[in-house]
Amino acid sequence: MSNILNPGVAAPDFTLHVTPDQKLSLSELRGRPVIVAFYPADWSPVCGDQMALYNEVRSEFQRHGAELLGISVDGVWSHAAFAKDRRLHFPLLADFEPKGAVARSFGAYRSDDGFCERALFVIDKNGVIFWSYCSPVGVNPGADGILQALEELPK
């Protein structure tokens, strides 16, 4: 498993496509907590799917004022189709070109496989990593760790 960035480290800024004609930068979200969920690929099986779960827990994340971003190496068109199919209501970012560069900067890229780790980061309102967790790639880490981190964030 990769050595992902630890708490206390400033989150590397990034700018990625969120739709074919729209980009989003991490720095734009400064001032509120951000949850960054790297995941291996769109289209994993439905009922145990991590993104489907986060979709349902979204209102809890919002209660803490937190933004949720999903990131994988899939391209924008795959993300768009996946989000539509699963009715996802949060942005999926395409770490597509150069492939996996953002995941690498967070230490969350699996070079041998060519896709992201299942790695979670809670970034505080100042852009510093407050909590991070890397799950075995086949295991959906759930949302309990994220919720606990959001509760422990200094206001």
Place this chain on the structure above:
Amino acid sequence: MASLKTPVTSRDHVQGDASALITLVEYGDYECPHCGHAYPIVKRVQKHFGEKLRFVFRNFPLNEIHPNAESAAEAAEFAGVSDRFWEMHDGIFENQEQIGLPLLFELATQLGLSKADLRDALTNKEYTPRVREDFLGGVRSGVNGTPTFFINGHRHEGPFEFEDLAEAIEIRLADAE
């Protein structure tokens, strides 16, 4: 390993005795095909372990991918108020391929419950908070999909065929006896 954070209380729907050595908790979604698959397996597990086991069902609807899951969960809660939770629960899983409002109304009628009351309860979202409470308790316990089982508070990992569940329960039983 994940453990159950929300203890079983009188608010839960329980089959079996509080003194049972094993408590099996399922977080499930009425529209999830894997939960439909698990339904007869749980029945078999209950029969196999008899009085040694009590079974608890909690709601974990993934509404965006299963548009009928929430109304089904709320209909079961509605029936629960009249002490008919398990009849509704069984009726939904046994007819899972027909899940939808017509099925829920038909099951309510069969149980002697008022279709109009059910309609009102769903419209007024009377049981939405209760279902959400189940769901969030599940999230805090590390439920990441459905079905998720807890055996005496320990999350069951891996497959959930009869043999898998029975084996995991036997291990907890050996600890408890």
